[in-house]
Amino acid sequence: MTEVPPSRWRPWLRxxxxxxxxxxxxxxxxxxxxRLDLETLAQHQAELIAFRDAHYLATVAGFMVVYVAMVAFSLPGATVATLTGGYLFGLFPGVVYNVLAAGSGAVLLFLAARMGFGAETAARIERAGGRSASVLAALRRNQWPALFLMRLAPVVPFFLANLLPAFAGVGLGPFAVTTYLGILPGALILTSIGAGLGEVLATGGLPDLSVLGEPRFLLALTALCLLAALPLFLRRR
Structure with missing residues (x-):
């Protein structure tokens, strides 16, 4: 029986x-x-609070493990998880737990995608040339502002913002730094909303996330996007 050389298995293992x-x-x-929605959170709020009060460190560890897995596996419910972090742990340290968990899950997904198909995809695009190769080269030249914009601007879905840099051959350092810092403004807003969930759930209601479209939030995010894009404009000039 012919044995398959180990080298032929390595690409599939990656x-x-x-x-x-x-x-x-x-x-x-x-x-x-x-299933992972605000109604589910409202149904289990008493059990969550009781477990947190009895086992705080275990609650923090369990929450972060679940949140990391949700982001790494691109599962639905990341917004609810961020609200839950604020609800259980307050604005601070809730925002720290949220940013660390979401950012770490994004880094794991990025590494898995880059190790599996990232290098081959980037090389294939470069060999093909054309507009895609130009976009890839531009992204590499402007990694920091481009990655910040992908995190701050809501036009790119979160999971795509994790995969596209991996397929473009972006380095781990720029991706990790821009991810942790870039998701911080949105995490602050959602965590603050989650921190006030207690009163809302106590009355049998659900939070109104339409406040995210209010001018005060949109103007702040727009200002951050313009600041992140400033190096791009200066470089083109």
Whole structure:
């Protein structure tokens, strides 16, 4: 019987983590789509608070592990998780737990995608040339402002902002720094809303997330986007 050389298995071993993530993401999207919402949080609020009061460190660890897994596997419910962090732990240290968990999950997904297909995809785009290769080269030249804009501007979905840099050959350092810092403004807003959930849930209501479209939040995010884009404009001039 002919044995398969170990070298032929190595590409598939590198791709295995990302393929597992894709499989779990699809299954989770189908099974958990209607379960990880604010109504579920409202139904279990008493149990969550009781467990937090009795086992604070275990609650922090469990919350962060679940949040990291949700982001790494691109499962639905990240916004609810951020609100839950504010609800359980307050604005501070809740925002710290939220940023660390969401950022770490994004880094894990980025590493899995880059290890599995990132280098091959980037090389294939460069060999093909054309507009895609130009965009790839521009992203590499302007990694920091481009990555910040992807995090701050809501036009790019969070999971795509984790995958596109991996396929473009972006380094881990710029990706990690811009991720942790770039998600901080949004995490502050959602965590502050979550910190006030107690009174809302006590009356049997649910938070109104339409406040995220208010001018005070939009103007602040727009100002941050313009600040992140400033190096791009200066470089073009």
């Amino acid at each position: 791709r295995l983590p990302f393929l597992v993530i894709l499989l779990v993401a699809v299954a989770g999207g189908l099974l958990l789509r209607d």
